[in-house]
Amino acid sequence: MTTEVITPVPQQADEQILPPEYTLKEPEPEHCPGPESEMAGKADACNGCSNKEICESLPKGPDPDIPLITENLAGIDHKILVLSGKGGVGKSTFTTMLSWALSADEDLQVGAMDLDICGPSLPHMLGCNDEFVHESNSGWTPVYVADNLAAMSIQFMLPEDDSAVIWRGNKKNQLIKKFLKDVEWDNLDYLVIDTPPGTSDEHISINKFMQESGIDGALIVTTPQEVALLDVRKEIDFCKKAGINILGLVENMSGFVCPNCKGESQIFKPTTGGGEALCKELNINFLGSVPLDPRIGKCADFGESFLDTYPESPASLAVLNVVEALRDAVGDL
Amino acid sequence: MENEEDLGPAPSLAKVSHIILILSGKGGVGKSSVTTQTALSLCQMGYRVGVLDIDLTGPSLPRMFGLEDKSIYQTSEGWMPVKVKTNALGSLSVISLGFLIGDRGNSVVWRGPKKTAMIKQFIRDVAWGDLDYLLIDTPPGTSDEHISIAEQLRFSEPDGAIVVTTPQSVATADVKKELNFCKKVNLFILGVVENMSGFICPYCEECTNIFSSGGGKTLAEQFEVPYLGNIPIDPKFVEMIENQSEQEENLVELYGRSSLYPIYKEIMKKVLDQNRPSRIPEENEITDKLKNTTIDDPEEKE
Numbered sequence: 001m002t003t004e005v006i007t008p009v010p011q012q013a014d015e016q017i018l019p020p021e022y023t024l025k026e027p028e029p030e031h032c033p034g035p036e037s038e039m040a041g042k043a044d045a046c047n048g049c050s051n052k053e054i055c056e057s058l059p060k061g062p063d064p065d066i067p068l069i070t071e072n073l074a075g076i077d078h079k080i081l082v083l084s085g086k087g088g089v090g091k092s093t094f095t096t097m098l099s100w101a102l103s104a105d106e107d108l109q110v111g112a113m114d115l116d117i118c119g120p121s122l123p124h125m126l127g128c129n130d131e132f133v134h135e136s137n138s139g140w141t142p143v144y145v146a147d148n149l150a151a152m153s154i155q156f157m158l159p160e161d162d163s164a165v166i167w168r169g170n171k172k173n174q175l176i177k178k179f180l181k182d183v184e185w186d187n188l189d190y191l192v193i194d195t196p197p198g199t200s201d202e203h204i205s206i207n208k209f210m211q212e213s214g215i216d217g218a219l220i221v222t223t224p225q226e227v228a229l230l231d232v233r234k235e236i237d238f239c240k241k242a243g244i245n246i247l248g249l250v251e252n253m254s255g256f257v258c259p260n261c262k263g264e265s266q267i268f269k270p271t272t273g274g275g276e277a278l279c280k281e282l283n284i285n286f287l288g289s290v291p292l293d294p295r296i297g298k299c300a301d302f303g304e305s306f307l308d309t310y311p312e313s314p315a316s317l318a319v320l321n322v323v324e325a326l327r328d329a330v331g332d333l
Numbered sequence: 334m335e336n337e338e339d340l341g342p343a344p345s346l347a348k349v350s351h352i353i354l355i356l357s358g359k360g361g362v363g364k365s366s367v368t369t370q371t372a373l374s375l376c377q378m379g380y381r382v383g384v385l386d387i388d389l390t391g392p393s394l395p396r397m398f399g400l401e402d403k404s405i406y407q408t409s410e411g412w413m414p415v416k417v418k419t420n421a422l423g424s425l426s427v428i429s430l431g432f433l434i435g436d437r438g439n440s441v442v443w444r445g446p447k448k449t450a451m452i453k454q455f456i457r458d459v460a461w462g463d464l465d466y467l468l469i470d471t472p473p474g475t476s477d478e479h480i481s482i483a484e485q486l487r488f489s490e491p492d493g494a495i496v497v498t499t500p501q502s503v504a505t506a507d508v509k510k511e512l513n514f515c516k517k518v519n520l521f522i523l524g525v526v527e528n529m530s531g532f533i534c535p536y537c538e539e540c541t542n543i544f545s546s547g548g549g550k551t552l553a554e555q556f557e558v559p560y561l562g563n564i565p566i567d568p569k570f571v572e573m574i575e576n577q578s579e580q581e582e583n584l585v586e587l588y589g590r591s592s593l594y595p596i597y598k599e600i601m602k603k604v605l606d607q608n609r610p611s612r613i614p615e616e617n618e619i620t621d622k623l624k625n626t627t628i629d630d631p632e633e634k635e
Binding site: 010 | 358365397442473477479501507509535543544
């Protein structure tokens with residue numbers, strides 16, 4: 001036992017699959033059909049090739065649906081991704097508030113799309129959980145929360161409110177494609193896209209599918225504590241690798257003011273300087289911080305607009321400032 | 334698709350008595366802190382604990398246990414989990430993809446098949462050795478990681494899942510989906526824990542339900558599963574995690590003195606009292622004998 005050779009397990013990060021870049025474990029064999037061809041991973045030469053798994057998971061040739069997606073999204077001026085490596089930091093809450101803040105301007109047409117297939121929260125927060133999507137010849141009609149606010153989520157298609165969507169990545173990708181290709185978004189000034197946590201199928205796919213239509217950029221949401229920032233760093237790294245422009249970062253749940261004594265506490269302590277320090281370090285636009293207000297969660301539970309219900313609260317003002325800064329970043333103001 | 338080796342329990346888990354998964358449909362509800370607290374509590378009680386982190390794109394456990402600069406080593410027996418220092422009777426070791434990523438800011442951009450392969454490796458190739466408890470921390474959702482771990486453990490008879498939620502209805506809505514997932518894949522539910530339930534103001538002691546309250550209990554009643562209890566928001570826990578490297582005491586000791594330990598011990602008691610059978614047959618014979626003695630209790634016979 002003691003004389004045994006102990007070797008470190010090789011690091012895994014250099015094996016990432018990010019279309020169109022990939023690293024093969026060995027050179028292509030003699031009769032290789034080509035890692036990106038239709039037959040990748042399926043040809044005779046693939047059996048026993050150590051690249052098989054890599055090739056199978058690669059995109060096969062140019063996707064014929066991408067031009068259709070580009071056409072369907074042609075009437076949308078600004079497309080914003082709401083991202084965070086970490087779950088529960090307020091991506092959906094922020095997407096909701098952003099949608100409401102934008103649609104408060106009657107001249108703007110706004111769409112909100114929920115890419116979180118396994119844990120959709122947007123319908124709940126927008127107060128349209130019980131609606132259904134209508135299918136017609138020309139495609140799917142999104143659910144209208146207001147005259148100028150359309151929403152799309154898998155929640156509208158579930159047989160029961162709490163049905164589990166037990167899908168592997170591939171199936172999720174197909175649905176995301178349908179959301180982009182077959183939903184009648186019409187002309188929108190803004191399409192705000194809520195995403196699940198992580199850097200996996202949904203994130204790779206949305207970037208790939210919308211490459212031609214163009215994404216204005218990503219709004220990164222974080223909370224102040226280092227455990228969250230750690231995951232958010234990964235998301236920022238992903239954006240850089242995938243070529244997604246970062247519009248800015250917003251720090252959510254920063255500081256809590258006791259409603260009883262007005263004393264302020266840091267519930268998610270920014271031991272490493274929080275979102276602002278991270279922005280400085282990585283040279284990212286810091287859009288502001290939004291304090292923790294228990295009424296935000298309550299409004300989300302009831303599907304009400306926090307901004308309309310408590311327009312004077314510090315949190316509302318902070319959110320509106322972030323929205324301004326964001327519109328500025330996409331060149332709308 | 335199915336290899337022969339996939340049929341049957343993983344040999345690497347042969348000496349693991351109990352397997353517990355920590356699940357939640359929602360992100361950021363505290364799966365990793367509940368996993369950490371479960372591990373620290375069990376270790377404090379003298380058990381040998383292993384922790385497996387299958388949150389591949391957002392691994393938090395290395396930071397939680399203060400192991401960020403560590404790496405995994407390979408021996409002829411398999412991958413060696415990273416040990417956490419402890420003076421308690423129990424032991425604590427961790428496996429996470431976080432140990433296999435060079436820079437801590439690097440992202441792991443993997444689609445499903447790659448994640449599935451990694452999880453398979455984590456289940457098959459790690460030399461856990463003798464463990465009383467293996468805890469598996471999962472990412473949010475009901476997708477690749479969850480399907481894969483359910484597949485990998487299909488023949489391994491896990492004890493079941495601790496499901497974590499926060500009180501607000503937006504969170505419980507997602508957690509309901511997770512409970513339905515458990516039913517679908519026949520994963521036993523050990524119970525529901527409500528995390529972040531209430532915050533006690535350090536100035537005036539007033540308790541504010543930031544994310545409302547009671548959602549976890551309602552959820553457990555609705556699904557007829559045990560309600561294990563609630564954990565308040567305690568900024569000191571985050572502080573303890575963040576400052577552990579500067580402390581003389583190790584994390585297990587620090588946690589043992591923290592105000593959360595008595596609360597969490599009650600929660601763990603409700604899990605342990607369920608007396609789920611050990612995965613190791615010989616151990617069950619012993620517990621069966623113990624059980625038989627209690628069945629002989631005259632009151633029970635009446």
